[in-house]
Amino acid sequence: PGRDAVASGNRLYDEGRFEEAHEQYLEALREAPDSPIAPFNDGNALYRTDEFQRAMEAYQQAAESGDPTVDARAWYNLGNALYNQQQLDPAVNAYKEALRRNPADADAKHNLEVAFEQLQEQQQEQQNQDQESEQDENSDDQQDGDGQQDESSEPEQPNDQKEPDDQSTPQPDQEDQPQEQPEPGGEPQPQPGELSREEAERLLQAINEDPGEIQRQRRTTAPVRPPRRPW
Known part of the structure; x- marks a missing residue:
């Protein structure tokens, strides 16, 4: 049941x-x-029409199939949909789940590194903004308490903020070419540059134990790789 409708779709x-x-x-x-x-x-299909929230719900349903191949692909595409919405923390978790189910998935590794690096940068930027806000509040309190300040003196100017590095925001490729896909329940087809299970486990462990290692390994941000196509 449903096969004809899937084929038509x-x-x-x-x-x-x-x-x-x-x-x-x-x-x-x-x-x-x-x-x-x-x-x-x-x-x-929903992803291609920019219905990312609904696409995420569909991927989440597919990811509960119990079939490791289907689950891995669904988690991978869920990560791409989350990434597209700049939900970096859950995107990182989705790529981790994809790697746990298919440690040989080099695309999931790549996208995990990209999303994780951007998440680290986002968190650092937020921390810097919080520190600047706190410094501004302290400065305002000090000025309010100083009634003897010379009105003719020029106030100190804040330091110019550094501009962020000019890096284009990677987006999932919307025009990936058709490629053969494994049958549900089968083993993933080997791809050039695929990871071993040990390499995937080391990557996940490095992210959990030493987040800075990913940034040391990746100094430039590359685009995330495209979502998996339909079966």
Whole structure:
């Protein structure tokens, strides 16, 4: 049940008719509510129409299938949707889940590093802003308490803030080319540059124990890699 609707949705998806593909995937879900393929593909169709919140809900449903291959791909695409919405912390967690289920996924590793580096920069920027705000408040209190200050003296000017590094914000590629995908339940196809399980575990451990290591390894931010296509 639902296979014909999924196949029809895939044809529409490949033609760029994403809203119509979405309707077919919904029909497949009505026919086979427990199928993980229909919500995964529906998430992709919604992603392409910038319906990121609804896409995330579809990916979350697909990620609960219990099939490691489907789950890994759903977590990966969920990470991309979260990243696109600048929800960096949950995006990092989604890429981690994808790697735990498929340690050989080099794209998940790449995107995890990109999202994590940006999250660290975002947190550092917020910390700097909080410190500047606190300094401004202390300065205002000091000026209010100094009634004898020479009115003719010029107040000190704040230090110029440094401009952030000019880095383009990476966005998931919306025009990835079709590629063969593994059948649900099968082993992921090996890809050039894939990770071993040990490498993936070391990466996850490094992020948990020494967040600065990722930034030391990556000095430039590269675009995140595209979402997985429908089955």
